Amino acid sequence: GEAKGTLLPLPWKLHLLSNISFGHGVSVNALQMANAYAAIANGGVLNKPYIIESIRDPISGENKETAPKMIRQVLTNEDAAALRLMLTGVTAEGGTGVNAKVDGFLVGGKTGTAQKVNPSGRGYLENAYLSSFAGFIPAINPQFVIYIMVDHPKRNAYYGSQVAAPIFSRLASYAVRRAGLSPVILSERNFIDENQAKPLKVLKSKKTIKVTDQRAANSRNSAVEVAKNSFSKLPDLSVPTNDSKAPPKGALTVMPDWQNLSLREVMR
Numbered sequence: 001g002e003a004k005g006t007l008l009p010l011p012w013k014l015h016l017l018s019n020i021s022f023g024h025g026v027s028v029n030a031l032q033m034a035n036a037y038a039a040i041a042n043g044g045v046l047n048k049p050y051i052i053e054s055i056r057d058p059i060s061g062e063n064k065e066t067a068p069k070m071i072r073q074v075l076t077n078e079d080a081a082a083l084r085l086m087l088t089g090v091t092a093e094g095g096t097g098v099n100a101k102v103d104g105f106l107v108g109g110k111t112g113t114a115q116k117v118n119p120s121g122r123g124y125l126e127n128a129y130l131s132s133f134a135g136f137i138p139a140i141n142p143q144f145v146i147y148i149m150v151d152h153p154k155r156n157a158y159y160g161s162q163v164a165a166p167i168f169s170r171l172a173s174y175a176v177r178r179a180g181l182s183p184v185i186l187s188e189r190n191f192i193d194e195n196q197a198k199p200l201k202v203l204k205s206k207k208t209i210k211v212t213d214q215r216a217a218n219s220r221n222s223a224v225e226v227a228k229n230s231f232s233k234l235p236d237l238s239v240p241t242n243d244s245k246a247p248p249k250g251a252l253t254v255m256p257d258w259q260n261l262s263l264r265e266v267m268r
Helices: 014-021 030-041 077-091 165-178 214-230 263-267
Strands: 045-048 054-056 063-065 069-073 108-117 124-137 144-151 202-204 209-211
Touching: 030 045, 030 077, 030 124, 030 144, 077 108, 077 124, 124 165, 144 165
Parallel strands: none
Antiparallel strands: 045 069, 054 063, 108 124, 124 144, 202 209
């Protein structure tokens, strides 16, 4: 029962090239928009969407699973990867989609704020909007595409960043935790082996981190070496232990606080 959308045939006139680039002169329904973002998440492959996971024969008990069906390749894998990276910038600090962030995960997506067309005449309805956020999580290896659209928000706030992005954040946060996905943002907890960390007591202050077990020091130093190899411009991140000598002059004795930062922010 959904509208099939509108797209004028080619060739487009010059004014249409401008208008369509920011969403005028074209219309899509919610499923079409979600499927377009799924194509970006899938490496440029456009699949036929479906809502039935499986069909079970009540007599034979045979279960027929529904599988994705490829329609066509609409983007190269390289272009899709570039788009995914660009869309993570929308949810970084300073982006319009910062309210769509999910702690521990990179999110890619885009906000949308559209005026509602006047159905009884030309032009647009006054103070009437469609506020949306379309995105995927995790951005590096997407598992979920979620499209939020709020039809005519009633409060004073109407931008997609204010209305739809927070809804995406809550729903995406539930989805990744329900699926048991591991966080991908670097934090101190990822620098110590879980089994080794259980019996340890790590004393923290604003200026120092004192490790009370040699095993944890070794584990953390190994992780630090990985980080140093990955980010060659980082300073010395060695962590002294109780029985270690004084660190080299100029070396940092505290692990930088990378909590709640995106991978891009960590690298910078």
